[in-house]
Amino acid sequence: MNYPENLKYTKDHEWAELVAENRVRVGITDHAQSSLGDIVYLELPKTGRELKPHETFGVVESIKAVSDLLSPLGGKVVEVNAALASDPGRINTNAHGEWMVVIESDTAKSQFQALLDASAYSSFVKTL
Amino acid sequence: MLKRTPLFDEHKKLSGKMVDFGGWELPVQYSGLTLEHDAVRNACGIFDVSHMGELRVKGPGAVEFVNHVTTNDASVLAVFQAQYSAFCNPEGGIIDDLVVYRLGEQEFLLVVNAANIDKDFSHLSTSLALFPGTKPVLTNESDETAQIAIQGPRAASILQELTPVNLQEMKTYWCAPGLVCGENALIARTGYTGEDGFEIYTGRESSKKIWNSLLQVGSPFGLLPCGLGARDTLRLEMKYALYGHELTETTNPLETGLGWITKLGKTGGFIGKEAIARVKAAGQTRCLAGVLSIGRGIPRQGYEVWDETRSRIIGHITSGTQSPSLKRAIGIALIDKIHERSGTRVTVKIRDDFHEFEVCKTPFLEKKKEN
Numbered sequence: 374m375n376y377p378e379n380l381k382y383t384k385d386h387e388w389a390e391l392v393a394e395n396r397v398r399v400g401i402t403d404h405a406q407s408s409l410g411d412i413v414y415l416e417l418p419k420t421g422r423e424l425k426p427h428e429t430f431g432v433v434e435s436i437k438a439v440s441d442l443l444s445p446l447g448g449k450v451v452e453v454n455a456a457l458a459s460d461p462g463r464i465n466t467n468a469h470g471e472w473m474v475v476i477e478s479d480t481a482k483s484q485f486q487a488l489l490d491a492s493a494y495s496s497f498v499k500t501l
Numbered sequence: 502m503l504k505r506t507p508l509f510d511e512h513k514k515l516s517g518k519m520v521d522f523g524g525w526e527l528p529v530q531y532s533g534l535t536l537e538h539d540a541v542r543n544a545c546g547i548f549d550v551s552h553m554g555e556l557r558v559k560g561p562g563a564v565e566f567v568n569h570v571t572t573n574d575a576s577v578l579a580v581f582q583a584q585y586s587a588f589c590n591p592e593g594g595i596i597d598d599l600v601v602y603r604l605g606e607q608e609f610l611l612v613v614n615a616a617n618i619d620k621d622f623s624h625l626s627t628s629l630a631l632f633p634g635t636k637p638v639l640t641n642e643s644d645e646t647a648q649i650a651i652q653g654p655r656a657a658s659i660l661q662e663l664t665p666v667n668l669q670e671m672k673t674y675w676c677a678p679g680l681v682c683g684e685n686a687l688i689a690r691t692g693y694t695g696e697d698g699f700e701i702y703t704g705r706e707s708s709k710k711i712w713n714s715l716l717q718v719g720s721p722f723g724l725l726p727c728g729l730g731a732r733d734t735l736r737l738e739m740k741y742a743l744y745g746h747e748l749t750e751t752t753n754p755l756e757t758g759l760g761w762i763t764k765l766g767k768t769g770g771f772i773g774k775e776a777i778a779r780v781k782a783a784g785q786t787r788c789l790a791g792v793l794s795i796g797r798g799i800p801r802q803g804y805e806v807w808d809e810t811r812s813r814i815i816g817h818i819t820s821g822t823q824s825p826s827l828k829r830a831i832g833i834a835l836i837d838k839i840h841e842r843s844g845t846r847v848t849v850k851i852r853d854d855f856h857e858f859e860v861c862k863t864p865f866l867e868k869k870k871e872n
Contacts, residue, residue, distance in 0.1 A: 410518075410529075410530060410533065410534050410730065411533060411534050411535050411825075413799070413823040414797060414798070414799050414823065414830075416852075432852065434799050434823075435534075436534050436535070436730065436734060436822055436823050436825065437529065437534065437730050437733075437822075439799075439801060
């Protein structure tokens, strides 16, 4: 699997993309979608919700399995990808392109930089 | 250490995604759950179900003993006919569900769930020791036996290319011993998908040749190898019960929709009969109902089912999924019988929210007309 260099990753299998100094987009990794199989349901938070790092912000379900979505960083949910929630199967074909929420925080950049880079995440996945 | 079937290496070659299924390392999917599910509904799929258990009861007293430990009436079976049945405990709880194949006047093959093999064998051994009549011989052949299921509208055409047994003449729930790819096997017109199809019982060594030949001959017909994921969605769309979900030692056959295989009037009775007869006399209070999502939430095992007004819990979900055929969330629920009528609105508690469902007719998927 190919993990883009511009994204950072967590051991919970989420990715983050810094889209502004104080904003990060979040999705799940290709490894996560592949483990889940055919994704059929996505439950996302309301905008305005405050999240701590690793806090559950939603749920993704495949036909077989239910999995929590864990926030890679602390901050406030400022955007939710409602279009993805109505067609969650797109995650299977483009996991690293389909974002779920945008999280805003004054410390977004430093929190982002502390996450795993592509090669560290890729090595981690190989140990699973 | 997880147990492996004789086809483990074949699953790896096919890039099957292996998971721990009740102590067995089995493929949950190969090419994708929905693709595999659709292959079985529209063309054909093969499943390695070698983890299933095979117990043989043979010799004088076999009919009486099988009838003593199972709820259905095995004495009415002709040789090479099969029936769905159950083992119950004296309290009427279900120890396992099984298929009984009559292979001779005094010979039966009992095919049981993998997770229950040891429990079933121990239950039957104890029951045999206490059995007052002539005692047949009971053997556990699970380790030596492989089983491949070939299911779907094209199953008969594909399998016919590999066996001299005339499959057109074989009716549903009948079986015949014969060669498949030149290997000894028992071919049964049974399955767990709601489609036409066969289950092939054979020796461990023969199974690889049969599996690979089916893949090769079946591929032009659209045959796909299918994993446990598709097996579950296929059976759920038909509302077929799965042990550990719909059936447990604390549910009885009447409330789980197995009244049709519970023959309270058969000669000699059976273990659990008195308890089940009491339930029948008192009137059953619960039933298994199919529920269909009005919205998008997917029901899963253990979720609470509440009444429409969310004033009280009326039961729980025993199995649920997103139906690949219907593209809607479906579930089987063990609920108070007063809510069983189709069209009744109920709510399912999914995480912190209540989601609307309606009780619906089952099977969820209407059976296609026989060809």
